Amino acid sequence: MIRSVTAQSPSSRATPPAPVIDMSTDLAGVLLPSPVLTASGCAGAGRELDQFFDITEIGAVVTKSIMLDPRSGRGTPRMAETPSGMLNSIGLQGPGVEVFLDKDLAWLRERGARAVVSIAGGSVDDFTRLASRLRHVSDIAAIEVNISCPNVESRGHVFACDPVAAADVIAAVRRNTAPGVPVFAKLSPDVTDIVAIAHSVVDAGADGLSMINTLLGMVIDTDTMRPALAGITGGLSGPAIRPVAVRCVYQVHAALPHIPILGMGGIRTGLDALEFVLAGASAVSVGTVSFHDPSAPARVARELAQALADRGFGSLTEAVGYAHRSHTAVPSARAERVYSPDGTQHPREAVEVEDLDPEFEAGAEG
Numbered sequence: 001m002i003r004s005v006t007a008q009s010p011s012s013r014a015t016p017p018a019p020v021i022d023m024s025t026d027l028a029g030v031l032l033p034s035p036v037l038t039a040s041g042c043a044g045a046g047r048e049l050d051q052f053f054d055i056t057e058i059g060a061v062v063t064k065s066i067m068l069d070p071r072s073g074r075g076t077p078r079m080a081e082t083p084s085g086m087l088n089s090i091g092l093q094g095p096g097v098e099v100f101l102d103k104d105l106a107w108l109r110e111r112g113a114r115a116v117v118s119i120a121g122g123s124v125d126d127f128t129r130l131a132s133r134l135r136h137v138s139d140i141a142a143i144e145v146n147i148s149c150p151n152v153e154s155r156g157h158v159f160a161c162d163p164v165a166a167a168d169v170i171a172a173v174r175r176n177t178a179p180g181v182p183v184f185a186k187l188s189p190d191v192t193d194i195v196a197i198a199h200s201v202v203d204a205g206a207d208g209l210s211m212i213n214t215l216l217g218m219v220i221d222t223d224t225m226r227p228a229l230a231g232i233t234g235g236l237s238g239p240a241i242r243p244v245a246v247r248c249v250y251q252v253h254a255a256l257p258h259i260p261i262l263g264m265g266g267i268r269t270g271l272d273a274l275e276f277v278l279a280g281a282s283a284v285s286v287g288t289v290s291f292h293d294p295s296a297p298a299r300v301a302r303e304l305a306q307a308l309a310d311r312g313f314g315s316l317t318e319a320v321g322y323a324h325r326s327h328t329a330v331p332s333a334r335a336e337r338v339y340s341p342d343g344t345q346h347p348r349e350a351v352e353v354e355d356l357d358p359e360f361e362a363g364a365e366g
C-alpha cells in the first residue's frame with residue numbers, strides 16, 4: 001500500500017474545475033475557504049505535499065504533533081500493512097517545538113498556508129508549557145490537542161481514555177492559548193463512550209473536536225511468529241476505521257450539535273468525506289491515503305464539492321449534520337435526483353423517509 005512517490009511536473013497538476021458551491025466553513029470562529037485539511041502526522045508540515053498541489057488551497061495543514069523536546073520515536077519496524085488500513089507506531093518522532101517554529105511554521109507562514117498546530121505531551125505541565133510557548137506566535141489558525149498520549153504521571157494511561165485527565169489537559173491548553181485561537185481536542189475511539197469524553201473536554205473549554213485518532217491494533221508476523229511492529233501495538237488508520245469514525249462523529253454531533261467537528265478516519269474520496277459531513281463534521285482531515293496519493297487532499301476537496309452539487313446543496317454548511325434530519329430526503333428544491341448509499345439514483349419521491357423507530361434511532365439494534 002505504501003510506495004515512494006516523486007514530484008510531478010507543474011503541468012500534471014492541471015485539474016478539472018470544481019463546481020461553483022460555497023465550500024467555506026467556520027471552525028469555532030476560524031473561517032476556512034475549504035473544509036478539507038491534512039491529518040496530523042500524515043503530511044509533515046505540508047512541504048512535501050506542496051509539490052503535488054497548491055497547499056494554500058486546502059483548508060489548512062494540520063502539522064505533525066509537536067512535543068517540547070526532540071524525540072527519535074520508537075524503534076523499527078514502525079509500520080505494517082493491514083486489510084484496508086495501516087498500523088503505525090511512530091512514537092511521535094519530532095524535532096521539538098523550537099525547531100518546529102523556526103523551520104516548519106516559518107515555512108507555512110512564508111508559503112501563505114493556514115496552519116493548525118497539533119501538540120502532544122506526557123503530562124499536563126508539558127501541554128501547559130507548549131501552549132504558553134505558542135501563545136504569542138502569529139499565524140496559528142487553531143491548536144489541535146493530541147490527547148492520545150500516555151500520561152507519564154498516571155502509569156501511562158492515555159489522557160483521551162479518561163474524561164478527567166482529558167479535561168485537565170484541555171483546560172490547561174485553553175487557559176494558556178490566545179483567546180482568538182480555537183482549541184480542538186482530538187479524541188480517541190478506544191473508549192466505551194466517546195460522547196462522555198466529548199462532553200468532558202467541551203466543559204473544560206474545548207472549542208471544537210477532532211475525531212478520530214487511530215485505533216489501537218496489533219499484527220503478528222506469521223513467518224517470524226513475533227509482533228510485526230517493534231512497538232508491539234500500533235495505531236490503525238485508513239478505510240478500515242471509517243465506519244467507526246463516522247459513528248463517533250454522528251454520536252457526538254447528536255449530543256453536541258453546536259460544537260464544530262473536524263472529522264477523519266479512512267477518507268479516500270469526496271464521497272467518503274461527504275459521509276463525515278452528513279454525520280455532523282464541519283470539516284475533514286485526510287490522512288493515510290496521502291501516503292499513496294499525495295494529491296488526495298486537493299482531489300477530495302474537488303470531489304466533495306461535486307458530490308454536494310450533485311445532491312442539490314448550495315453550500316457545505318447546508319449539508320453538515322444532514323443525516324440527522326428526518327422527513328427531508330433531499331436537501332432543497334434544487335435537487336433533481338437523490339442518491340442511495342450504494343450510489344444508485346432514484347426519483348425523489350421513491351426515497352422520502354418515514355419516521356424512524358425511536359429504538360432504532362437510539363442504536364438499540366446493536
Ligand SMILES: Cc1cc2nc3c(=O)[nH]c(=O)nc-3n(C[C@H](O)[C@H](O)[C@H](O)COP(=O)(O)O)c2cc1C
Nearest residue numbers: 039040041065088146212213237238265266287288
Ligand atoms: C503515520 C501516522 C502518523 C500519525 N501521527 C499523528 C500525530 O502525530 N498526531 C495525531 O494527532 N494523529 C496522528 N495520526 C493520526 C491521524 O492524524 C488520523 O487521526 C488517523 O490516521 C485517521 O485518519 P486516516 O485514516 O485518514 O489516516 C497519525 C496517523 C498515521 C497513519
